[in-house]
Amino acid sequence: MSVLFFKRFLQRPFQVASICPSSKAMVERVGSKMDFSEPRVIAEYGPGEGVHTRAIARRLGSGSTLLLFELDPDLTRDLQRQFADDSRVHVFHADAAQLPDELARLGISGCDYILSGIPFSILEKDKKRILLQKTYDALRPGGSFIIYQVTNELRQHATLFQHAESEYFLQNIPPMFITVFDKAHTRNGASHPAAMPQPAHASATQ
Numbered sequence: 506m507s508v509l510f511f512k513r514f515l516q517r518p519f520q521v522a523s524i525c526p527s528s529k530a531m532v533e534r535v536g537s538k539m540d541f542s543e544p545r546v547i548a549e550y551g552p553g554e555g556v557h558t559r560a561i562a563r564r565l566g567s568g569s570t571l572l573l574f575e576l577d578p579d580l581t582r583d584l585q586r587q588f589a590d591d592s593r594v595h596v597f598h599a600d601a602a603q604l605p606d607e608l609a610r611l612g613i614s615g616c617d618y619i620l621s622g623i624p625f626s627i628l629e630k631d632k633k634r635i636l637l638q639k640t641y642d643a644l645r646p647g648g649s650f651i652i653y654q655v656t657n658e659l660r661q662h663a664t665l666f667q668h669a670e671s672e673y674f675l676q677n678i679p680p681m682f683i684t685v686f687d688k689a690h691t692r693n694g695a696s697h698p699a700a701m702p703q704p705a706h707a708s709a710t711q
């Protein structure tokens with residue numbers, strides 16, 4: 506149990522939304538949804554004390570970028586300390602909705618994966634809709650948005666993604682749904698770019 510994480514939960518129960526970080530089994534399961542065989546751009550919403558982040562950073566190749574968005578100031582400071590020597594990792598004390606601005610500032614066209622640990626289910630409807638749209642737009646074609654949550658209610662809102670797959674994962678306190686939302690390679694939802702003739706002006710990053 507992370508003492509800092511529990512303290513922050515006591516301070517901001519609705520924002521932190523969990524009394525303890527994800528379990529080791531959960532971290533491994535979520536990590537298994539990502540392919541690390543190439544350099545990747547990955548964003549993480551709500552890394553907390555960094556349990557998924559450390560596992561991702563261990564597997565992430567050189568030339569990759571990992572962008573962390575954490576609202577809690579103490580948890581952010583701790584993440585900045587943990588990753589101070591890792592030039593691939595950028596830690597922002599910011600709302601997840603800042604992702605497009607930071608991508609633009611860094612000159613990055615899109616993410617391969619966006620991982621979310623934030624309590625989406627308690628976001629107001631409008632905030633949820635806007636964050637989902639920004640998340641979709643920030644993914645490169647073929648990229649995936651991966652979330653773990655106590656409920657699976659986001660599936661009914663995240664209809665802009667072309668494919669979604671969920672599993673109920675019991676080896677965590679509390680058990681959670683892990684859902685992978687995929688953004689298709691092409692605008693018509695085809696699974697591979699070759700399946701659809703592209704207009705001459707089409708951009709690879711939308």
Ligand SMILES: C[S@@+](CC[C@H](N)C(=O)[O-])C[C@H]1O[C@@H](n2cnc3c(N)ncnc32)[C@H](O)[C@@H]1O
Nearest residue numbers: 521523526527551552553574575576600601622
């Ligand atoms: C349930 S905890 C998950 C922590 C960690 N990812 C884990 O699996 O143990 C949610 C985290 O999201 C952060 N958070 C909540 N809303 C956020 C938002 N809109 N943008 C960025 N971080 C947010 C909280 O401060 C907290 O650290």
